[in-house]
Every structure is written in structure tokens, then in C-alpha cells.
Amino acid sequence: MTELTELMKKHVSVRSFTGEVIPEEDMTEILKAGQAASSWKNFQSYSIIKVRSQETKQAIYDLQQQPWILSCDTFLLMVGDLKRAELATKLHAEQFHADGAENLLISSVDTALVGQNILLAAESMGYGGVMIGLVRQSSKELSELLHLPDYTYPIFGIALGVPKRHNPAKPRLPLEAVVFEERYQEQDAQVIHDFDAVQTEYAGARQTELWSERIAQQFGAPESPVTAEHLKQQKLL
Numbered sequence: 152m153t154e155l156t157e158l159m160k161k162h163v164s165v166r167s168f169t170g171e172v173i174p175e176e177d178m179t180e181i182l183k184a185g186q187a188a189s190s191w192k193n194f195q196s197y198s199i200i201k202v203r204s205q206e207t208k209q210a211i212y213d214l215q216q217q218p219w220i221l222s223c224d225t226f227l228l229m230v231g232d233l234k235r236a237e238l239a240t241k242l243h244a245e246q247f248h249a250d251g252a253e254n255l256l257i258s259s260v261d262t263a264l265v266g267q268n269i270l271l272a273a274e275s276m277g278y279g280g281v282m283i284g285l286v287r288q289s290s291k292e293l294s295e296l297l298h299l300p301d302y303t304y305p306i307f308g309i310a311l312g313v314p315k316r317h318n319p320a321k322p323r324l325p326l327e328a329v330v331f332e333e334r335y336q337e338q339d340a341q342v343i344h345d346f347d348a349v350q351t352e353y354a355g356a357r358q359t360e361l362w363s364e365r366i367a368q369q370f371g372a373p374e375s376p377v378t379a380e381h382l383k384q385q386k387l388l
């Protein structure tokens with residue numbers, strides 16, 4: 152065990168903030184720690200829109216009404232970005248092919264790794280926050296609001312601030328349900344029932360539906376076409 156692994160294991164999303172400001176030098180440190188994440192061939196296929204003005208936070212909140220977008224100190228929009236790749240490619244090649252599943256994975260993974268580094272760095276300094284992927288429901292409007300050009304797309308936001316309250320850490324699946332020795336092991340529904348019970352005990356009276364019911368809501372119907380439509384518009388699909 153190290154201080155770092157202890158910090159990582161204590162992670163909990165924070166959705167309630169005191170309103171105190173994160174000093175600019177702390178924010179710079181957090182962002183630099185984010186930048187240090189591994190990156191596909193070091194292409195660094197992401198950009199971050201740092202939003203601190205209440206006016207812009209309000210405009211984002213109007214698109215995706217999660218109260219922590221308004222109450223956080225800083226909202227970071229994590230953007231998958233192949234726009235710089237266009238600039239580089241055009242220096243050396245006639246054509247630029249940004250679209251496709253592999254390229255989407257490259258930029259999405261790079262962006263996610265930076266985002267996770269940012270959240271952990273913030274937590275290590277006593278701040279807290281939550282990732283906000285539901286902003287993708289308004290990808291088009293958000294991209295217009297924040298002037299995202301072709302070859303870029305919003306992946307998730309991170310609301311950061313000084314925590315007012317920490318919920319107890321959420322349970323995770325047992326390690327052996329997600330880590331397999333040497334080869335993949337198919338599981339039966341018992342693993343789902345068992346974790347439903349764990350999650351139900353954790354959530355207590357706050358629980359409105361089973362963990363597995365939430366999964367079924369997501370995957371029991373075709374996904375909303377909004378994200379794919381926007382990715383096509385941005386020339387990424």
C-alpha cells in the first residue's frame with residue numbers, strides 16, 4: 152500500500168461543493184498532472200475547455216440540468232480532439248482521415264486518461280468532483296456554445312470544487328468478478344444478483360432501482376442516435 156493507492160481506493164464522486172474557489176495555481180497543478188497521462192503515440196488527442204464563469208456554467212446547466220454544474224468552482228469539458236492531427240497531417244499528406252472506430256477509441260481513451268488523472272490530482276489536494284458524461288445528450292448544442300470545430304467532440308465534463316460532503320465510497324464488484332487469471336471466464340447471472348444485493352445494502356433507502364435494472368435501462372434499448380449523429384457532423388464517424 153502506498154499513499155497514492157490509498158487515495159485511489161478512497162475515491163468517491165463529489166456532487167456538493169462549499170462554493171470556495173480553487174486557486175489558479177492549484178488548478179494549473181491539477182491540469183499539468185492531467186497532461187502527464189499516457190497518450191496514444193503521445194498524440195495527445197484531447198483538449199480541455201476550462202469554464203469558471205457563472206454565465207457559461209449556467210448555459211451548460213441549461214443544456215444538462217445537473218446542479219453540480221452550477222455549484223462547482225470549475226467545470227472542465229473534456230473534448231476528444233483530432234483538430235491538431237489535421238494540422239499535422241496536412242503538413243505531410245494530401246488526405247486527412249479522422250473518421251472511424253479506431254480513431255474514436257484513440258481520442259476517447261486519451262481524453263479519459265487525462266480526465267482520471269485530473270480527478271485524482273484534485274482529490275490528492277483536498278478537492279473533489281464528478282465526471283458528467285450526460286452532457287453528450289446535448290453534444291451539438293454544447294459544441295456550438297463552446298465553439299468546438301470539426302474533428303472535436305465533447306466526451307464528458309468534470310465538475311470540480313471544495314467538497315461540502317463526501318458520501319461513503321461506493322462498492323465495487325469483487326476483484327475476481329472483473330480480473331481473470333490467464334484467460335477470460337464467462338460468468339452466470341449469479342454475479343449480477345450478488346452485486347445487486349451489495350449495491351442495495353449500500354444505497355439503503357436511497358435506492359430506487361436495482362443496479363442491474365439501471366444497466367437494463369441503458370442497454371435494453373438501442374442507444375440514442377444523438378451522439379452518433381453529432382460524431383458524423385464533426386466528421387469523426
Ligand SMILES: Cc1cc2nc3c(=O)[nH]c(=O)nc-3n(C[C@H](O)[C@H](O)[C@H](O)COP(=O)(O)O)c2cc1C
Binds near residue numbers: 284286307
Ligand atoms: C464517463 C463518466 C461519466 C459520468 N457521468 C455522470 C453524470 O452525468 N452525472 C453524474 O452525477 N455522475 C456521473 N458519473 C459518475 C458515476 O456515476 C460514478 O463515478 C459512479 O457511480 C461510481 O461512483 P463513485 O465515482 O462515487 O465511486 C460519470 C462517471 C464517468 C466515469
